[in-house]
Amino acid sequence: MFKLWAAIVKDVKILIRDKVGLTFMFAMPILLVLVITSLQSSTFELVNENKVPLLVCNKDTGVASRQLIQALEKVGMFNLHTTNQNLNGQQVSDTMHKQNALIALVIPANFSAKIALKAKDVSDNALNDFGVKEKTASQTTDSLYSIQFYYHPVLQASYRKSIQGALRSALQLVESKQILQTLYFSLNEKKLPESLENKIVNNQITIQEIPVSKDGSKTIPNATQHNVPAWTIFAMFFIVTSLGSNLVKEKLSGSFIRLKTLPTNYLVALFSKQITYMAVCLTQIIVIFSMGVWLFPLIGLPALNIPNDILALIIVSIVCAWCAISYAQCIGVFAQTQEQANGFGAVSIVLLAAIGGILVPSFAMPHSFQVLLKFSPMYWCLESYYSLFLERGGLHDVFKNILPLLTIAIILQIIAFLGLKKKSLI
Amino acid sequence: MSLALDINNLNFRYAEQTKNCLQDFSLQVETGERFGLFGPNGAGKTTLMHILTGLVSFNNGSIKLLGNELNNNKKSLNNLFGFVPQDFSFYQELSPVENLNFFGAWCGLSKPEIKKRSEELLETLNLTDVRNKPVAKFSGGMKRRVNLAIGVLNNPSILFLDEPTVGVDIQTRHAIIDYLKQLNQNGTTLFYTSHQLHEAESLCTQIALIDEGKLIACNSLPNLLAQHKATNLEELFLTLTGKAYRDSHV
Numbered sequence: 001m002f003k004l005w006a007a008i009v010k011d012v013k014i015l016i017r018d019k020v021g022l023t024f025m026f027a028m029p030i031l032l033v034l035v036i037t038s039l040q041s042s043t044f045e046l047v048n049e050n051k052v053p054l055l056v057c058n059k060d061t062g063v064a065s066r067q068l069i070q071a072l073e074k075v076g077m078f079n080l081h082t083t084n085q086n087l088n089g090q091q092v093s094d095t096m097h098k099q100n101a102l103i104a105l106v107i108p109a110n111f112s113a114k115i116a117l118k119a120k121d122v123s124d125n126a127l128n129d130f131g132v133k134e135k136t137a138s139q140t141t142d143s144l145y146s147i148q149f150y151y152h153p154v155l156q157a158s159y160r161k162s163i164q165g166a167l168r169s170a171l172q173l174v175e176s177k178q179i180l181q182t183l184y185f186s187l188n189e190k191k192l193p194e195s196l197e198n199k200i201v202n203n204q205i206t207i208q209e210i211p212v213s214k215d216g217s218k219t220i221p222n223a224t225q226h227n228v229p230a231w232t233i234f235a236m237f238f239i240v241t242s243l244g245s246n247l248v249k250e251k252l253s254g255s256f257i258r259l260k261t262l263p264t265n266y267l268v269a270l271f272s273k274q275i276t277y278m279a280v281c282l283t284q285i286i287v288i289f290s291m292g293v294w295l296f297p298l299i300g301l302p303a304l305n306i307p308n309d310i311l312a313l314i315i316v317s318i319v320c321a322w323c324a325i326s327y328a329q330c331i332g333v334f335a336q337t338q339e340q341a342n343g344f345g346a347v348s349i350v351l352l353a354a355i356g357g358i359l360v361p362s363f364a365m366p367h368s369f370q371v372l373l374k375f376s377p378m379y380w381c382l383e384s385y386y387s388l389f390l391e392r393g394g395l396h397d398v399f400k401n402i403l404p405l406l407t408i409a410i411i412l413q414i415i416a417f418l419g420l421k422k423k424s425l426i
Numbered sequence: 427m428s429l430a431l432d433i434n435n436l437n438f439r440y441a442e443q444t445k446n447c448l449q450d451f452s453l454q455v456e457t458g459e460r461f462g463l464f465g466p467n468g469a470g471k472t473t474l475m476h477i478l479t480g481l482v483s484f485n486n487g488s489i490k491l492l493g494n495e496l497n498n499n500k501k502s503l504n505n506l507f508g509f510v511p512q513d514f515s516f517y518q519e520l521s522p523v524e525n526l527n528f529f530g531a532w533c534g535l536s537k538p539e540i541k542k543r544s545e546e547l548l549e550t551l552n553l554t555d556v557r558n559k560p561v562a563k564f565s566g567g568m569k570r571r572v573n574l575a576i577g578v579l580n581n582p583s584i585l586f587l588d589e590p591t592v593g594v595d596i597q598t599r600h601a602i603i604d605y606l607k608q609l610n611q612n613g614t615t616l617f618y619t620s621h622q623l624h625e626a627e628s629l630c631t632q633i634a635l636i637d638e639g640k641l642i643a644c645n646s647l648p649n650l651l652a653q654h655k656a657t658n659l660e661e662l663f664l665t666l667t668g669k670a671y672r673d674s675h676v
Contacts, residue, residue: 258516
């Protein structure tokens with residue numbers, strides 16, 4: 001036991017004096033979690049709270065275009081800048097840049113007339129079907145009208161689709177109103193009462209948002225709940241640059257020759273490193289989670305809600321840390337040089353993070369990756385933390401994720417042991 | 427007198443080599459001797475040292491260390507000897523005291539034993555003033571003394587020294603040689619290799635010359651010089667091993 005304790009003291013002292021290694025293990029993940037959460041949080045706010053700057057170039061003078069602009073204002077997600085100037089494509093683009101508008105709509109000059117024409121056509125067809133009026137020749141074409149939609153290239157396809165969905169909804173409203181008014185006028189020869197129009201058109205079914213959690217709580221998932229666990233896992237696995245490289249350094253240095261001539265098995269040294277780096281990983285978790293709980297609200301980011309099942313959180317953290325340590329140890333055993341350990345270690349961690357859903361959410365990955373991601377230990381770490389942080393699950397819920405993690409860790413330990421045996425290092 | 431080291435018909439070959447590094451090698455070293463093993467590069471000195479300290483496993487033959495059979499992959503005899511490798515074999519980030527604390531524990535010493543022995547060694551090897559400074563900042567001579575201190579920490583019955591004075595100044599060399607003689611007077615058998623033949627002349631009571639994995643001479647220095655009509659160890663060395671380059675690689 002004294003030998004193990006002496007090795008732990010030695011490892012801790014070497015670690016504390018390795019300023020670059022400490023920076024990689026603590027400062028880098030702290031910065032990452034701060035920057036990524038801030039960025040994603042502002043994206044969430046852009047979608048959920050902030051309004052998207054929208055330039056409307058209205059070339060039409062009729063009522064339908066005014067109704068469309070009103071409907072767009074009611075959508076609530078746009079900050080409208082309207083111009084009635086007859087701008088060409090280049091001028092629209094220039095105005096967008098001047099007004100920092102991410103998107104622009106150009107309503108054509110005959111927009112209201114075409115809407116009215118379509119409304120009359122639909123109304124005539126409906127009356128003909130009802131047997132009230134004989135059908136007249138259709139005056140509309142299939143491509144009735146089009147609205148030009150300019151967008152800044154920074155907007156991603158999924159975000160553009162959601163904006164277009166909002167635009168279609170506003171257009172549908174204008175069309176429906178026109179058709180309804182025309183149909184009502186044809187039947188009653190008087191204007192559709194505003195109260196009835198509102199009842200028919202505006203009385204939309206509301207959508208109630210309910211986050212699903214296993215403990216029945218109503219914690220809303222946000223950028224913090226996603227990013228803090230995700231980047232903590234990344235930080236834990238990134239100890240490969242310190243542990244893997246330390247192992248290689250020890251193997252290559254003269255100290256290893258002396259260790260082999262002493263009456264103590266090198267496995268004690270490995271065990272010491274595992275305990276030391278377990279403490280490092282748990283410290284990383286405490287530091288980054290504490291930031292989420294206490295620092296984030298102070299700088300305007302959503303606070304991290306710690307799961308109710310603290311025991312499950314501790315167990316998941318220990319298993320994740322052990323898996324990260326086993327991976328780093330395996331790299332350290334097989335790498336021939338520190339450059340190999342650092343280079344391969346860092347690149348493989350980024351790849352495993354990408355595959356495991358740290359960089360891109362697993363649900364957004366192509367189908368082929370859905371199988372591949374299960375080979376990344378980070379995926380199982382992330383799933384375990386998601387069960388606790390997002391689904392508010394307990395120990396029994398994370399068990400199915402802990403088991404593969406433990407399996408991976410044990411396999412990595414066995415591989416490292418066999419590697420040491422083969423190289424006659426133990 | 428009993429034997430500190432008894433090697434009989436030792437054969438050794440690295441996996442990637444076709445020729446044996448040590449060929450039917452036999453050697454006896456009595457306890458209390460200051461034994462010097464010399465030979466050109468690639469002669470097998472370091473390989474023999476690595477076999478004796480358990481760093482590599484031997485293929486066949488027998489080795490007895492202080493009467494105990496040396497078996498591959500057994501660490502039970504490792505507390506009988508000390509080893510001072512040619513390379514600096516300690517943690518450069520740590521201070522001499524921190525290194526001694528760690529290696530002392532791994533030698534199997536208790537905490538009070540480590541403390542007592544560390545104090546003695548730091549004092550004897552003139553490292554007291556820098557006891558708490560990181561070794562990385564030390565001069566070559568100071569690092570050599572730290573290397574030696576760790577090697578003798580467990581008061582070994584036999585001490586293996588692989589070029590313990592390489593790259594040091596005259597003062598440090600004298601200090602190290604004087605300390606080794608003092609250690610030997612206290613009962614430690616020394617098994618020493620070096621290319622510093624003048625130094626060896628003053629230190630060693632018995633000399634062995636090895637070439638191409640075979641023992642070519644073994645006796646006290648005066649006897650060897652008389653036998654081969656040489657005036658000093660260097661002349662004897664060149665007479666027995668020739669003047670051709672001995673570049674080698676594994």
